[in-house]
Amino acid sequence: MPVLEVTGLRKSYKDRLAVDDVGFAVGEGETYGLLGPNGAGKTTTISMVVGVLARDAGEVRIDGRPHDTASTSTKSVIGYVPQELALYPDLTARENLRFFAGLYGMRGGEARRRIEEVLTTVGLADRAGEAVGKYSGGMSRRLNIGIGLLNRPRLLVLDEPTAGVDPQSRTAILDNVRSLACDGIAVLYTTHYMEEAERLCDRVGIIDGGRMLAEGSPRELGAPDLEAAFLQLTGRALRD
Numbered sequence: 001m002p003v004l005e006v007t008g009l010r011k012s013y014k015d016r017l018a019v020d021d022v023g024f025a026v027g028e029g030e031t032y033g034l035l036g037p038n039g040a041g042k043t044t045t046i047s048m049v050v051g052v053l054a055r056d057a058g059e060v061r062i063d064g065r066p067h068d069t070a071s072t073s074t075k076s077v078i079g080y081v082p083q084e085l086a087l088y089p090d091l092t093a094r095e096n097l098r099f100f101a102g103l104y105g106m107r108g109g110e111a112r113r114r115i116e117e118v119l120t121t122v123g124l125a126d127r128a129g130e131a132v133g134k135y136s137g138g139m140s141r142r143l144n145i146g147i148g149l150l151n152r153p154r155l156l157v158l159d160e161p162t163a164g165v166d167p168q169s170r171t172a173i174l175d176n177v178r179s180l181a182c183d184g185i186a187v188l189y190t191t192h193y194m195e196e197a198e199r200l201c202d203r204v205g206i207i208d209g210g211r212m213l214a215e216g217s218p219r220e221l222g223a224p225d226l227e228a229a230f231l232q233l234t235g236r237a238l239r240d
């Protein structure tokens, strides 16, 4: 059974149909990339998957259980890393993690241990005592991923985690995602970097105008690469 199963997802903003009959599944240890240009419907899709946005139609199942904005038991197994950073700049990385651990109901020794584990995972252990306001964009994003990992999610959802970050952090983030998938976490992430999706994803879904145009492994879709596949499917270059 897949960790995440999405069927017939639909969402309109007033009269604009942003997501139209989108479906896909992500299994344990699998990395699934949702690929598409700006405005394709990626953020709307994953917002409904994590349950921060109500859908108009369709179904989301986590480990076979129905999931929506009101589901607390399934929400607790999802780690969500939004595009917008939600960090307190005056607090250190460790203090930020402590705050979010508290929101997850983690306390005392359990919280302290998990925070140190997460800091090591995202490669910030030696900078954990610094105020986050002094962090680079890439380091902040890594901390955001750390927050998403605090409650040991079964499904980690990342919205454009490498957009606008320095090359060193980009590599660190990609290595992180790879090793999380090796640990059995299902990873769903959005990107418009074709080359990154080719390197990282077991499967990708190409979305445009709110519709899933094609789905498969990068090799299956490669014509000869994903960039060309997108061009073939839509008649447009991805980054125009």
Ligand SMILES: Nc1ncnc2c1ncn2[C@@H]1O[C@H](COP(=O)(O)OP(=O)(O)OP(=O)(O)O)[C@@H](O)[C@H]1O
Pocket (backbone or CB within 6 Å): 013, 016, 017, 018, 036, 037, 038, 039, 040, 041, 042, 043, 044, 045
């Ligand atoms: N809150 C909103 N109100 C009205 N329209 C919206 C809203 N959010 C998104 N849209 C529209 O819905 C469509 C899909 O947007 P969405 O943000 O899901 O795309 P995206 O693929 O994530 O793009 P990006 O890469 O720019 O984040 C776009 O046409 C967008 O303008």
